[in-house]
Amino acid sequence: xxxxxxxxxxxxxxxxxxxxxxxxxxxxxxxxxxxxxxxxxxxxxxxxxxxxxxxxxxxxxxxxxxxxxxxxxxxxxxxxxxxxxxxxxxxxxxxxxxxxxxxxxxxxxxxxxxxxxxxxxxxxxxxxxxxxxxxxxxxxxxxxxxxxxxxxxxxxxxxxxxxxxxxxxxxxxxxxxxxxxxxxxxxxxxxxxxxxxxxxxxxxxxxxxxxxxxxxxxxxxxxxxxxxxxxxxxxxxxxxxxxxxxxxx
Amino acid sequence: xxxxxxxxxxxxxxxxxxxxxxxxxxxxxxxxxxxxxxxxxxxxxxxxxxxxxxxxxxxxxxxxxxxxxxxxxxxxxxxxxxxxxxxxxxxxxxxxxxxxxxxxxxxxxxxxxxxxxxxxxxxxxxxxxxxxxxxxxxxxxxxxxxxxxxxxxxxxxxxxxxxxxxxxxxxxxxxxxxxxxxxxxxxxxxxxxxxxxxxxxxxxxxxxxxxxxxxxxxxxxxxxxxxxxxxxxxxxxxxxxxxxxxxxxxxxxxxxxxxxxxxxxxxxxxxxxxxxxxxxxxxxxxxxxxxxxxxxxxxxxxxxxxxxxxxxxxxxxxxxxxxxxxxxxxxxxxxxxxxxxxxxxxxxxxxxxxxxxxxxxxxxxxxxxxxxxxxxxxxxxxxxxxxxxxxxxxxxxxxxxxxxxxxxxxxxxxxxxxxxxxxxxxxxxxxxxxxxxxxxxxxxxxxxxxxxxxxxxxxxxxxxxxxxxxxxxxxxxxxxxxxxxxxxxxxxxxxxxxxxxxxxxxxxxxxxxxxxxxxxxxxxxxxxxxxxxxxxxxxxxxxxxxxxxxxxxxxxxxxxxxxxxxxxxxxxxxxxxxxxxxxxxxxxxxxxxxxxxxxxxxxxxxxxxxxxxxxxxxxxxxxxxxxxxxxxxxxxx
Numbered sequence: 034x035x036x037x038x039x040x041x042x043x044x045x046x047x048x049x050x051x052x053x054x055x056x057x058x059x060x061x062x063x064x065x066x067x068x069x070x071x072x073x074x075x076x077x078x079x080x081x082x083x084x085x086x087x088x089x090x091x092x093x094x095x096x097x098x099x100x101x102x103x104x105x106x107x108x109x110x111x112x113x114x115x116x117x118x119x120x121x122x123x124x125x126x127x128x129x130x131x132x133x134x135x136x137x138x139x140x141x142x143x144x145x146x147x148x149x150x151x152x153x154x155x156x157x158x159x160x161x162x163x164x165x166x167x168x169x170x171x172x173x174x175x176x177x178x179x180x181x182x183x184x185x186x187x188x189x190x191x192x193x194x195x196x197x198x199x200x201x202x203x204x205x206x207x208x209x210x211x212x213x214x215x216x217x218x219x220x221x222x223x224x225x226x227x228x229x230x231x232x233x234x235x236x237x238x239x240x241x242x243x244x245x246x247x248x249x250x251x252x253x254x255x256x257x258x259x260x261x262x263x264x265x266x267x268x269x270x271x272x273x274x275x276x277x278x279x280x281x282x
Numbered sequence: 283x284x285x286x287x288x289x290x291x292x293x294x295x296x297x298x299x300x301x302x303x304x305x306x307x308x309x310x311x312x313x314x315x316x317x318x319x320x321x322x323x324x325x326x327x328x329x330x331x332x333x334x335x336x337x338x339x340x341x342x343x344x345x346x347x348x349x350x351x352x353x354x355x356x357x358x359x360x361x362x363x364x365x366x367x368x369x370x371x372x373x374x375x376x377x378x379x380x381x382x383x384x385x386x387x388x389x390x391x392x393x394x395x396x397x398x399x400x401x402x403x404x405x406x407x408x409x410x411x412x413x414x415x416x417x418x419x420x421x422x423x424x425x426x427x428x429x430x431x432x433x434x435x436x437x438x439x440x441x442x443x444x445x446x447x448x449x450x451x452x453x454x455x456x457x458x459x460x461x462x463x464x465x466x467x468x469x470x471x472x473x474x475x476x477x478x479x480x481x482x483x484x485x486x487x488x489x490x491x492x493x494x495x496x497x498x499x500x501x502x503x504x505x506x507x508x509x510x511x512x513x514x515x516x517x518x519x520x521x522x523x524x525x526x527x528x529x530x531x532x533x534x535x536x537x538x539x540x541x542x543x544x545x546x547x548x549x550x551x552x553x554x555x556x557x558x559x560x561x562x563x564x565x566x567x568x569x570x571x572x573x574x575x576x577x578x579x580x581x582x583x584x585x586x587x588x589x590x591x592x593x594x595x596x597x598x599x600x601x602x603x604x605x606x607x608x609x610x611x612x613x614x615x616x617x618x619x620x621x622x623x624x625x626x627x628x629x630x631x632x633x634x635x636x637x638x639x640x641x642x643x644x645x646x647x648x649x650x651x652x653x654x655x656x657x658x659x660x661x662x663x664x665x666x667x668x669x670x671x672x673x674x675x676x677x678x679x680x681x682x683x684x685x686x687x688x689x690x691x692x693x694x695x696x697x698x699x700x701x702x703x704x705x706x707x708x709x710x711x712x713x714x715x716x717x718x719x720x721x722x723x724x725x726x727x728x729x730x731x732x733x734x735x736x737x738x739x740x741x742x743x744x745x746x747x748x749x750x751x752x753x754x755x756x757x758x759x760x761x762x763x764x765x766x767x768x769x770x771x772x773x774x775x776x777x778x779x780x781x782x783x784x785x786x787x788x789x790x791x792x793x794x795x796x797x798x799x800x801x802x803x804x805x806x807x808x809x810x811x812x813x814x815x816x817x818x819x820x821x822x823x824x825x826x827x828x829x830x831x832x833x834x835x836x837x838x839x840x841x842x843x844x845x846x847x848x849x850x851x852x853x854x855x856x857x858x859x860x861x862x863x864x865x866x867x868x869x870x871x872x873x874x875x876x877x878x879x880x881x882x883x884x885x886x887x888x889x890x891x892x893x894x895x896x897x898x899x900x901x902x903x904x905x906x907x908x909x910x911x912x913x914x915x916x917x918x919x
Contacts, residue, residue, distance in 0.1 A: 045492075045831065061558065065560075071558065075780055078835060086832050090523050093357055094665075095357050097351070153350070153469075156453070160457065162454070166333040166731045170407065172406045179422070182417070185415040186441065189413075189414075223413055
């Protein structure tokens with residue numbers, strides 16, 4: 034198939050970007066979307082042009098690196114990561130618009146590559162259980178019912194790609210933050226720091242400039258790992274409970 | 283230099299305990315005076331960074347990713363072994379040790395493997411305490427499954443995303459130390475050289491991948507936790523950016539490279555569909571617990587699988603290896619898939635694939651049960667191929683997955699350069715010639731959480747905290763100049779071949795001649811081809827743009843340059859090892875089509891020393907002795 038691509042090109046974070054059009058031909062429907070971009074980049078390189086920079090790594094839907102808005106939707110038309118999107122979802126002659134995540138807290142570094150270090154800083158604020166290496170009890174001394182373990186796993190499966198932020202009209206990071214808060218709030222291991230965690234992580238989320246959550250659910254609708262909106266409800270419960278009896282001064 | 287593995291004396295079960303007691307300690311108030319450089323933030327790197335910071339050392343952690351959480355450990359699916367014996371099925375530390383040495387085809391160091399088995403139980407405790415959501419039974423206790431090549435259920439798992447959950451655990455522990463100010467994190471920063479002065483590792487030279495800035499970082503010790511080199515094959519299950527550069531640069535500064543030809547070809551991957559293919563996707567080998575592997579009995583049978591009756595199918599693993607069946611170790615499963623395809627019995631459009639069929643398992647256990655076990659893997663398969671594995675069998679083919687070879691390390695995980703350590707897949711030590719399933723995660727975390735925190739202290743206490751040089755030292759400046767010159771050279775060639783084109787050619791040569799089956803004739807030919815590629819690369823590669831920007835082509839070029847040199851060493855190593863063992867099958871060394879190991883002549887670790895540009899590397903041998911797990915020819919029949 035042949036496609037008309039329209040791609041955001043931006044030299045670096047200090048320059049203005051714009052959409053640039055390219056034509057790619059003979060695209061095989063078995064290719065992944067990123068392999069289609071590889072073809073474009075090889076063409077550009079041979080012409081001596083600068084290839085399109087985009088984050089990607091595992092190409093099997095788990096590392097969370099790939100991050101592009103395709104025809105207005107984070108990761109494109111199917112609910113998956115960009116690397117797991119295949120060209121069989123496109124038709125010859127299609128116009129395909131490819132943009133980076135758009136959010137003030139994710140500045141563009143070049144082309145489709147954005148800076149998502151805000152997510153790391155939110156985890157650093159409290160997305161952990163404080164246990165030093167070597168001080169753990171025997172694993173089976175902490176029994177956890179299968180249903181709870183499964184629920185915690187569902188929250189823990191977040192890959193930190195940022196599609197939730199890109200999908201949200203307010204660029205809110207609530208789904209990402211709530212997934213970690215919920216996972217650890219459900220588990221006995223996380224109980225001791227539960228309140229402190231909710232307060233610190235949410236404070237950091239606000240400090241990074243992410244927008245407020247207005248419960249439209251666009252984040253959960255686009256999440257490639259199906260992180261559920263109930264995580265946000267749980268986060269709000271945790272937050273209110275923590276604030277009422279705040280440990281932080 | 284003679285290799286001293288520093289294996290402690292005494293009975294195997296006591297070695298580590300006694301050894302730990304004999305190691306020097308760094309006084310708690312002195313730990314803050316030491317700076318440790320950790321390169322790579324996967325399981326080994328993140329675990330080491332967190333644990334060392336908890337002890338009080340200052341850690342600088344480097345990753346070329348935008349976040350430490352992207353490291354390729356995240357993609358491991360199946361699980362992690364531990365000798366907990368929660369299932370009461372006869373497992374023990376000794377059995378895990380024994381299985382690992384045997385599975386590695388008697389080319390691993392006994393003492394290291396026993397230590398690995400010992401600390402495996404602590405790893406599970408640690409991860410659970412961090413909140414890693416392992417699979418559980420209704421009673422609330424941890425669930426286990428059996429995994430390729432073992433007869434006990436000792437594998438802990440988190441659906442098909444065990445690596446992800448373990449990595450996020452280690453990442454969270456490291457994040458806590460970042461917040462505490464004990465770990466300084468450098469993202470999008472790639473190590474391009476190791477600095478050695480007065481015979482000791484003093485630090486590294488890095489490139490900022492956004493600005494191109496070349497920088498020096500000094501410390502008292504350098505830990506390479508940089509993973510394996512499977513991407514030398516171009517197509518592998520490794521992530522796109524996985525590379526050998528950090529290890530290779532260290533090799534050129536004096537660290538011996540051990541057993542480079544020991545690579546693991548994983549039997550159950552999604553087959554290649556075309557020339558444009560950028561990487562291969564693994565389907566966890568846990569699938570072999572329920573999937574039956576077969577091809578048509580007759581060559582050239584291209585009927586759809588459902589139309590091929592039972593008596594015209596060949597379940598070749600069950601037929602040849604009745605006691606292990608579909609659960610034979612990875613090398614055996616891979617090689618046999620190659621054989622049936624070589625006979626013209628392969629399936630799918632490329633004819634380079636075999637079926638893995640779940641029909642019987644679904645009939646026996648219900649679709650719901652199979653879905654609960656492998657749901658995400660089936661979904662992934664369907665996304666990639668557009669076929670539904672619940673109704674038609676999967677097509678699979680072997681692909682490069684893991685590299686057992688790596689930097690030579692002693693019992694302390696120190697390389698042949700003082701103060702330079704290698705952890706996880708980057709070292710060679712624990713898996714011999716073949717790695718058992720669910721042992722990679724175990725080794726990465728063992729090295730990071732439970733080995734290096736003990737052994738590193740001994741070195742640091744010996745040298746003292748004043749034994750450090752400044753990043754302004756001439757040794758750093760010299761390294762920076764060499765790195766800059768290399769970059770400028772690449773940017774100036776402006777030839778006709780793209781980096782990927784040359785990399786793809788390199789991969790094909792290594793796959794064809796140094797892959798599942800190797801011969802002296804093929805390897806000799808391949809060596810010449812790789813030398814030609816090296817010449818082509820340095821005279822005719824095309825790298826556009828400048829250093830002072832995010833330059834994806836330059837990043838790749840720097841990595842491929844090192845892969846080419848490594849490729850040649852892999853071939854040398856494979857040529858030298860005129861025996862079949864584990865993942866290394868030499869056509870000259872077989873009986874009735876099965877691998878024939880040669881313990882009399884090759885029971886050693888081949889450690890290669892770099893001797894200069896375009897000079898043959900010199901071989902050092904570390905003889906292996908087996909006091910406990912006595913070598914026997916592996917038989918899975």
